[in-house]
Amino acid sequence: MLNKSLPNSEEHSAFGFALSEESEILAERPSEIANPIAADKDKAILVHLYLAQRKDVENLLEFKALAESAGVEVLATLTTSRQSPHIKYYVGQGKAEEIAEAVENLGATVVLVNHQLSPAQARNLQSLCGCRVVDRTGLILDIFAQRARSHEGKLQVELAQLRHLSTRLVRRVANQDQQKGGAVGLRGPGETQLETDRRLIKVRIQQLLNRLEKVNKQRNQNRKTRQKADIPTISLVGYTNAGKSTLFNSITQADVYAADQLFATLDPTLRRIQIRDVGTAILADTVGFIRFLPHDLVSAFKSTLQETTEATLLLHVIDAADERKNENIDAVNQVLDEIDALDIPTLLVFNKTDKLEGVEPHIERNEDGTPIAVYLSAQKNLGIELLFQAIQERLRSNLVCKTILLPVTAGAIYTQFKSEDCIKTEHFNEFGERIVQIEVNEVQWQKWLKQYPELTEYIEFAKWDV
Numbered sequence: 461m462l463n464k465s466l467p468n469s470e471e472h473s474a475f476g477f478a479l480s481e482e483s484e485i486l487a488e489r490p491s492e493i494a495n496p497i498a499a500d501k502d503k504a505i506l507v508h509l510y511l512a513q514r515k516d517v518e519n520l521l522e523f524k525a526l527a528e529s530a531g532v533e534v535l536a537t538l539t540t541s542r543q544s545p546h547i548k549y550y551v552g553q554g555k556a557e558e559i560a561e562a563v564e565n566l567g568a569t570v571v572l573v574n575h576q577l578s579p580a581q582a583r584n585l586q587s588l589c590g591c592r593v594v595d596r597t598g599l600i601l602d603i604f605a606q607r608a609r610s611h612e613g614k615l616q617v618e619l620a621q622l623r624h625l626s627t628r629l630v631r632r633v634a635n636q637d638q639q640k641g642g643a644v645g646l647r648g649p650g651e652t653q654l655e656t657d658r659r660l661i662k663v664r665i666q667q668l669l670n671r672l673e674k675v676n677k678q679r680n681q682n683r684k685t686r687q688k689a690d691i692p693t694i695s696l697v698g699y700t701n702a703g704k705s706t707l708f709n710s711i712t713q714a715d716v717y718a719a720d721q722l723f724a725t726l727d728p729t730l731r732r733i734q735i736r737d738v739g740t741a742i743l744a745d746t747v748g749f750i751r752f753l754p755h756d757l758v759s760a761f762k763s764t765l766q767e768t769t770e771a772t773l774l775l776h777v778i779d780a781a782d783e784r785k786n787e788n789i790d791a792v793n794q795v796l797d798e799i800d801a802l803d804i805p806t807l808l809v810f811n812k813t814d815k816l817e818g819v820e821p822h823i824e825r826n827e828d829g830t831p832i833a834v835y836l837s838a839q840k841n842l843g844i845e846l847l848f849q850a851i852q853e854r855l856r857s858n859l860v861c862k863t864i865l866l867p868v869t870a871g872a873i874y875t876q877f878k879s880e881d882c883i884k885t886e887h888f889n890e891f892g893e894r895i896v897q898i899e900v901n902e903v904q905w906q907k908w909l910k911q912y913p914e915l916t917e918y919i920e921f922a923k924w925d926v
Contacts, residue, residue: 501532503532503566503568504568505534505535505538505559505568506520507573508539508540508575509542511541511542518783518784520537522750526596526600527572527599530602530603536568548580549584549585560588560590563589570593571589572595572599579627582595604617605617612675618668619669622661622665623665626665629657629658691739691740692772693744693772693773694743694773695743695746696745697777698776698792699789699791700748700749702748702777703777703812703839704745708729709838710838710844711733711848712731729745735851735852737880737900737904739901744771749791749792750791769800771804772804773807774806776808780811807834808834809834812837814837823850834850861897864915865893865894868892873915873918880900883897884897885897
């Protein structure tokens with residue numbers, strides 16, 4: 461929910477906190493500056509402006525869902541149409557006055573605008589309505605602040621909040637500027653309060669960047685270790701509330717929090733899974749995407765999204781029962797393009813098929829027979845085995861077929877073959893040595909060559925024996 465305090469030009473910044481009254485506010489509790497969360501439930505009026513001839517009702521419905529996810533009670537929704545945004549109020553003079561009247565009559569505590577407002581437009585609406593005005597970006601940041609649980613997630617949200625706040629600081633009317641020193645010829649206006657606020661935010665942003673860099677180095681180290689071991693990474697991506705966390709739990713038997721709400725999961729989670737003919741793989745559950753995702757969030761979550769940018773395979777989870785699924789796919793692809801992950805091999809996963817009539821779990825293939833989409837229901841646990849099959853086919857590179865002569869001393873290698881279930885035929889020669897024919901993924905075969913260099917000799921021995 462959103463902060464109850466009303467910003468005052470003499471005492472507060474744009475978000476209702478006196479930034480420089482004590483510098484410790486920014487250094488010790490910076491998340492409160494841009495995170496307008498209150499103890500009581502806010503009562504909001506939603507505002508949406510149609511800028512095109514075709515009214516984007518789906519966008520408005522999504523904004524209502526965002527407001528509900530933030531814990532806000534929606535009192536009314538006001539819409540209007542314009543050819544272009546109004547320079548002062550974004551919605552026009554008449555509609556702005558109508559919003560102010562609705563705030564007074566309904567007792568609203570906040571106005572939520574489904575657009576990105578300029579700092580001046582937000583202040584003008586705030587002054588006219590007599591209550592807080594929060595745009596789409598501010599609302600999404602507030603939801604992220606509520607959902608963040610891990611240390612890294614909190615740092616990332618705080619960084620995005622401060623970057624958003626830095627463009628919305630206003631100068632106070634009261635004269636609270638600092639003076640330069642007391643020597644003759646050195647007195648003057650000194651540093652203004654606004655400059656002090658900006659400097660404190662700049663310092664805090666740098667501190668956050670340094671901390672996130674340390675976390676990022678640890679992630680990179682773990683990622684390099686997996687790459688060195690040839691362990692593929694599968695990353696779940698998709699529109700928010702498409703069912704990624706539920707699918708993650710179905711695949712890994714994990715207990716990740718999943719709920720029917722936008723941005724239910726924020727912090728990334730990684731688990732090991734076993735895939736036949738591929739071996740060990742890492743499955744990563746990432747934050748969901750949304751239309752018009754704030755650039756500050758994309759930038760702040762760069763290290764988290766790197767699990768997606770360096771994945772071997774993307775599982776693009778789609779809500780098959782959503783009428784806007786095609787628009788959601790485009791929105792996700794737009795974010796993937798922004799983080800340079802659009803060219804990564806992708807398998808579409810149409811989830812929630814249990815809500816559709818006549819649609820059974822199945823694999824959809826292209827002309828070459830390669831799986832391109834899987835239809836399933838993660839909540840009902842239907843079609844999960846089909847997903848494993850499709851992942852296996854997509855990750856499995858050229859199969860290696862080898863005939864190997866294993867001496868009696870190569871029991872460890874034979875155990876590895878059995879564990880991967882890659883033995884097609886086996887028999888013993890006259891000397892009691894085992895001759896096996898295997899068919900295995902090339903990635904796994906290269907691992908064994910590194911682990912057991914003597915395999916090259918055993919292949920040559922098999923040729924002579926044959």
